[in-house]
Amino acid sequence: MATHGHTLKAFDEDLDRLRALISEMGGLAEHGIGEAMRCLVDRDVDGAHRVIEEDKKLDALETETEKRVVQLIALRAPMAGDLRDVVAALKISGVVERIGDYAKNIAKRVAILEDAGKIEPLSLLPEMARIAAGMVHDVLNAFVNRDAEAALRVCDRDKAVDDFYDSVFRTLLTHMMEDPHSIRHATHLLFVAKNLERVGDHATNIAEMVYYAATGRHMSERVKGADPLAG
Amino acid sequence: MSSAALSRWSGNEMQRRVSKRYAAERRFKLLGLLAVGLSVAFLAFLLVTMLARGLGGLSATFLSGSDSTDPALAGVWGALKGSFLTILVTIALAFPIGVLSAVYLEEFARRNRWTDLIEVSINNLAAVPSIIFGLLGLAVFLNVLHLPRSAPLVGGLTLALMTMPVIVIAGRNAIKSVPPSIRDAALGVGASKMQVVFHHVLPLALPGILTGTIIGMARALGETAPLLMIGMRAFIAAPPQGITDPATVLPVQIFLWSDEVSRGFVEKTSAAIIVLLVFMLLMNGIAIYLRNRFERRW
Amino acid sequence: MTQEKQPITTNSAVPFPSTAVAAEAARDDAGIAKEDTAWTDRPEPAAGLAPITVAAPTPEPQDTAEGAPGRAPKMRADSISVFYGEKQALKDVSIQIHEDRVTAFIGPSGCGKSTFLRCFNRMNDTISGARVTGRIELDGEDINSAQMDVVHLRARVGMVFQKPNPFPKSIFENVAYGPRIHGLADKKADLEGIVEKSLKRAGLWDEVKDRLAESGTALSGGQQQRLCIARAIAVDPEVILMDEPASALDPIATAKIEELIHELRGRYAIAIVTHNMQQAARVSQRTAFFHLGELIEYGRTSDIFTNPREERTQDYITGRYG
Numbered sequence: 001m002a003t004h005g006h007t008l009k010a011f012d013e014d015l016d017r018l019r020a021l022i023s024e025m026g027g028l029a030e031h032g033i034g035e036a037m038r039c040l041v042d043r044d045v046d047g048a049h050r051v052i053e054e055d056k057k058l059d060a061l062e063t064e065t066e067k068r069v070v071q072l073i074a075l076r077a078p079m080a081g082d083l084r085d086v087v088a089a090l091k092i093s094g095v096v097e098r099i100g101d102y103a104k105n106i107a108k109r110v111a112i113l114e115d116a117g118k119i120e121p122l123s124l125l126p127e128m129a130r131i132a133a134g135m136v137h138d139v140l141n142a143f144v145n146r147d148a149e150a151a152l153r154v155c156d157r158d159k160a161v162d163d164f165y166d167s168v169f170r171t172l173l174t175h176m177m178e179d180p181h182s183i184r185h186a187t188h189l190l191f192v193a194k195n196l197e198r199v200g201d202h203a204t205n206i207a208e209m210v211y212y213a214a215t216g217r218h219m220s221e222r223v224k225g226a227d228p229l230a231g
Numbered sequence: 232m233s234s235a236a237l238s239r240w241s242g243n244e245m246q247r248r249v250s251k252r253y254a255a256e257r258r259f260k261l262l263g264l265l266a267v268g269l270s271v272a273f274l275a276f277l278l279v280t281m282l283a284r285g286l287g288g289l290s291a292t293f294l295s296g297s298d299s300t301d302p303a304l305a306g307v308w309g310a311l312k313g314s315f316l317t318i319l320v321t322i323a324l325a326f327p328i329g330v331l332s333a334v335y336l337e338e339f340a341r342r343n344r345w346t347d348l349i350e351v352s353i354n355n356l357a358a359v360p361s362i363i364f365g366l367l368g369l370a371v372f373l374n375v376l377h378l379p380r381s382a383p384l385v386g387g388l389t390l391a392l393m394t395m396p397v398i399v400i401a402g403r404n405a406i407k408s409v410p411p412s413i414r415d416a417a418l419g420v421g422a423s424k425m426q427v428v429f430h431h432v433l434p435l436a437l438p439g440i441l442t443g444t445i446i447g448m449a450r451a452l453g454e455t456a457p458l459l460m461i462g463m464r465a466f467i468a469a470p471p472q473g474i475t476d477p478a479t480v481l482p483v484q485i486f487l488w489s490d491e492v493s494r495g496f497v498e499k500t501s502a503a504i505i506v507l508l509v510f511m512l513l514m515n516g517i518a519i520y521l522r523n524r525f526e527r528r529w
Numbered sequence: 530m531t532q533e534k535q536p537i538t539t540n541s542a543v544p545f546p547s548t549a550v551a552a553e554a555a556r557d558d559a560g561i562a563k564e565d566t567a568w569t570d571r572p573e574p575a576a577g578l579a580p581i582t583v584a585a586p587t588p589e590p591q592d593t594a595e596g597a598p599g600r601a602p603k604m605r606a607d608s609i610s611v612f613y614g615e616k617q618a619l620k621d622v623s624i625q626i627h628e629d630r631v632t633a634f635i636g637p638s639g640c641g642k643s644t645f646l647r648c649f650n651r652m653n654d655t656i657s658g659a660r661v662t663g664r665i666e667l668d669g670e671d672i673n674s675a676q677m678d679v680v681h682l683r684a685r686v687g688m689v690f691q692k693p694n695p696f697p698k699s700i701f702e703n704v705a706y707g708p709r710i711h712g713l714a715d716k717k718a719d720l721e722g723i724v725e726k727s728l729k730r731a732g733l734w735d736e737v738k739d740r741l742a743e744s745g746t747a748l749s750g751g752q753q754q755r756l757c758i759a760r761a762i763a764v765d766p767e768v769i770l771m772d773e774p775a776s777a778l779d780p781i782a783t784a785k786i787e788e789l790i791h792e793l794r795g796r797y798a799i800a801i802v803t804h805n806m807q808q809a810a811r812v813s814q815r816t817a818f819f820h821l822g823e824l825i826e827y828g829r830t831s832d833i834f835t836n837p838r839e840e841r842t843q844d845y846i847t848g849r850y851g
Contacts, residue, residue: 004844005849007850011848080846082848083835216837341657412694416757417696419687419690419761420684420706421683421764422680431696
């Protein structure tokens with residue numbers, strides 16, 4: 001992409017501030033998922049409450065992003081790559097906010113699962129969460145750096161998350177069949193796994209937006225045949 | 232003193248500089264006023280003395296009669312008519328030829344060494360002393376072409392030669408100052424070069440061309456030297472009936488009378504000067520009227 | 530200047546631009562839809578028996594620069610180079626101008642876009658020292674050939690200039706001049722008809738119909754420019770070239786000119802040079818980007834402004850140039 005900045009430097013500053021906002025949102029969402037999972041594993045109900053509280057910050061940042069995007073379009077009239085970037089920022093902020101909601105949702109289940117006994121899949125979930133959160137982290141880095149290749153690599157990792165989900169699903173199902181008493185807890189854990197799987201999907205979604213913003217082409221136009229979403 | 236102090240607008244130093252600038256402005260205005268006053272004073276002196284001396288000489292006989300050896304019978308009509316005919320010939324020749332030359336040089340001729348040469352020649356010609364034109368007229372029109380001596384035709388031809396460069400230069404400048412956007416506009420709707428020039432450029436340049444023509448004509452009207460060379464100084468007692476009749480013109484008449492020893496001709500000289508001035512004023516007035524009529528905004 | 534003192538009342542007869550813009554946008558959508566169906570759905574003679582196959586929404590990669598297949602361009606420029614003395618102002622530019630499409634030429638100052646535009650009606654002929662090489666066709670006919678009369682060419686390919694330049698004559702005379710020199714009207718009534726029709730098409734009729742005898746230079750800047758457009762259409766051209774037609778106008782007058790360009794599209798092939806990228810985006814369907822005398826990129830306006838292929842285009846339209 002263009003190696004030099006705009007003639008109007010304030011334009012660059014605006015774009016940088018927008019990217020920083022998205023970056024901050026991504027950091028919060030990533031942290032939210034990590035914390036929620038830690039609380040789940042440690043049965044830390046107070047920590048879970050903090051995670052739920054922190055989600056409000058994400059909502060505020062989303063509103064802030066929307067306001068800035070509208071201002072930037074009105075005042076700077078971005079074109080081509082800039083325009084794609086700005087529109088992507090708007091869309092990404094919405095998606096990241098959703099990811100934050102998933103973190104909140106996981107955190108809400110901590111209290112319910114507090115009294116649950118040892119359930120085996122719990123050992124799988126933190127690793128799955130790590131991958132999903134890592135995808136969010138990397139895809140937002142890709143956005144900030146306008147790196148289409150990095151976005152593509154993020155897509156490839158969605159497969160791993162899906163695989164984790166399948167295996168968690170099967171394990172929990174087995175559990176439930178073996179021990180009907182565990183159904184209540186196992187179902188909640190299944191929802192947690194589903195949430196993490198959705199986080200991975202959303203990260204993939206963001207990757208597509210980043211790819212379009214950076215290249216002007218849609219990912220589906222490029223990676224026909226080897227579509228990472230087909231798996 | 233630091234620069235901060237120098238740029239303090241309310242400081243004493245600054246106030247002093249400001250008042251100095253105003254003083255310089257006032258001095259210059261005064262000087263200009265003096266210069267204008269001086270020229271107006273001379274003009275007023277001329278007018279007053281001429282009117283004082285000449286008004287008595289203005290009479291019906293003076294305005295309708297021709298030259299005579301008797302100051303009481305001498306009139307200015309013959310010279311006036313001669314001037315009129317001469318100027319007519321000059322305008323009839325110098326204006327169309329001058330304008331056409333200007334149009335050709337400005338719009339059609341290619342820029343090359345020849346046009347450069349012509350341009351330099353025309354500029355030089357405008358600065359040549361009028362007596363030279365008189366000699367030229369004498370040599371060409373009288374000695375070679377054998378045109379009638381002392382006639383307004385020859386006088387007009389000679390003055391036309393003298394005036395033409397002025398008209399060409401003024402015309403070229405006027406044509407140059409027509410905005411190119413007008414040419415573009417006309418070319419853009421498919422006008423040919425000729426149509427552009429005659430429908431648009433010339434009408435817009437006309438006021439400027441007329442200004443140049445007025446200056447040239449005024450100069451020609453007051454010219455004496457070249458006309459002396461072609462014999463328009465003869466004593467002619469009858470007003471000319473055509474452009475080939477022997478005639479004299481106002482400035483020459485004034486020159487002749489001022490040479491007369493007879494006391495009565497002093498008054499006649501001043502009266503003739505008044506007539507000449509009125510004639511010139513009239514011509515300029517007509518020209519200015521024409522110019523304003525053709526003047527258009529764009 | 531009287532034209533600046535012209536009260537706004539002269540403009541009040543026209544709907545306020547916001548409504549005009551809304552209407553324009555709606556029409557644009559319709560126009561684009563029409564445009565796209567115009568050649569995706571257009572049955573080829575051979576495929577006429579099987580319209581269903583034709584109706585399949587095929588992407589149109591071949592449409593980006595070459596124009597629709599089977600549709601001859603109105604004007605075609607082929608390897609055009611322009612020299613001013615020793616300096617080459619334009620380097621080997623080829624482009625096509627289509628009917629019912631507005632083609633915009635954009636680029637930084639001195640990039641050769643105006644020079645290029647002036648090749649299409651041979652206005653560069655009037656500049657001494659200018660030399661044009663290459664071939665330009667109007668309906669397949671070489672405009673530089675001996676058979677092509679430059680006077681007729683300029684009637685067929687009209688031009689509107691950057692600065693409004695009405696003749697210092699009456700409004701009527703301004704519009705009537707072209708038809709008169711080309712002998713397009715025998716009777717006075719015919720001429721009056723042409724003048725009225727042209728002024729109506731230029732959207733100026735209602736504003737000036739009661740003062741046709743007044744000087745064209747007494748109009749406001751925007752009105753003057755529309756008068757110049759009326760003057761250009763009065764000779765019934767096939768192509769209209771516009772050299773930054775709104776650069777000297779205020780935003781409202783500019784909006785009216787842009788609206789007018791929209792309305793004229795379809796009736797004339799239009800090529801417009803503009804410094805204002807937003808304007809190119811608003812009025813054109815094809816955009817050509819010039820830089821240092823070269824044609825860098827030519828394609829659909831929507832592509833150029835969202836996803837240019839060339840980095841130089843991207844830098845220019847996003848404001849990173851120089």
